[in-house]
Amino acid sequence: MVSGRFCQYFRNKVLFxxxxxxxxxxxxxxxxxxxxxxxxxxxxxxxxxxxxxxIGKDIAIAVKQGGPNPDxxxxxxxxxxxxxxxxxxKDRVEAAIKRASSKxxxxxQEIVYEGYxxxxxxVLVECATDNPTRTVANVxxxxxxxxxxxxxxxxVMFMFERRGxxxxxxxxxxxxxxxxxxxxxxxxxxxxxxxxxxxxxxxxEFGHMQKFLESKGWEPKSSELQYVPTTTKELSEAxxxxxxxxxxxxxxxxDVQNVxxxxx
Numbered sequence: 443m444v445s446g447r448f449c450q451y452f453r454n455k456v457l458f459x460x461x462x463x464x465x466x467x468x469x470x471x472x473x474x475x476x477x478x479x480x481x482x483x484x485x486x487x488x489x490x491x492x493x494x495x496x497i498g499k500d501i502a503i504a505v506k507q508g509g510p511n512p513d514x515x516x517x518x519x520x521x522x523x524x525x526x527x528x529x530x531x532k533d534r535v536e537a538a539i540k541r542a543s544s545k546x547x548x549x550x551q552e553i554v555y556e557g558y559x560x561x562x563x564x565v566l567v568e569c570a571t572d573n574p575t576r577t578v579a580n581v582x583x584x585x586x587x588x589x590x591x592x593x594x595x596x597x598v599m600f601m602f603e604r605r606g607x608x609x610x611x612x613x614x615x616x617x618x619x620x621x622x623x624x625x626x627x628x629x630x631x632x633x634x635x636x637x638x639x640x641x642x643x644x645x646x647e648f649g650h651m652q653k654f655l656e657s658k659g660w661e662p663k664s665s666e667l668q669y670v671p672t673t674t675k676e677l678s679e680a681x682x683x684x685x686x687x688x689x690x691x692x693x694x695x696x697d698v699q700n701v702x703x704x705x706x
Contacts, residue, residue, distance in 0.1 A: 551572070555592065568699045570699050611637070628643045
């Protein structure tokens, strides 16, 4: 029989060898360090797994709609680019394309549900599902269990605007040199964030901007259509926590691709 102490040592040894962030700690302290940091580490892994699942569905939908050749399928090119942005392994991307090309692969329906989080915060829930009956029941349950409520079609959609959103690494794009070119290509707003430069376009200009960036060889970290709120809502810190609990529950659902809200 293998002792519990040996199992603990083996786990720590694996972490020491394969996770660089733990190598600076002595093996004797690994158990204590691991316990302190495991929640944050596992949360990062969960977020990465969710991103891979979401992009895998994006690839499947793109292939079903436009075929497996990215040269002739702009939506697939966008999904592949987004996969690179989250460091999705190339073999997983290729496997997703091959799987989606199969006649046996299930079809995903794209559906947007509307509702309210606590304190009247409007929410749009973007889903990709092979079973809408299951998905609508789950979304309704997430709302009701977390102080929100499901809305009817059109109940909150008018509070959002469909826009193209291109996110660049601020270190790889010299905004002073390319800002005018981006505006000429259809950029409505350009926002500098701490590590990123975010370019917003109208819905109708999304494809034009995508072609322009490809012609210049400027690769964004991500490019997608989002629902951007026309106004934002200010809440206290405690109220924000309640809203984010509802948002997090929705985001963790396997059928949910994106959740949009107007919380400031």
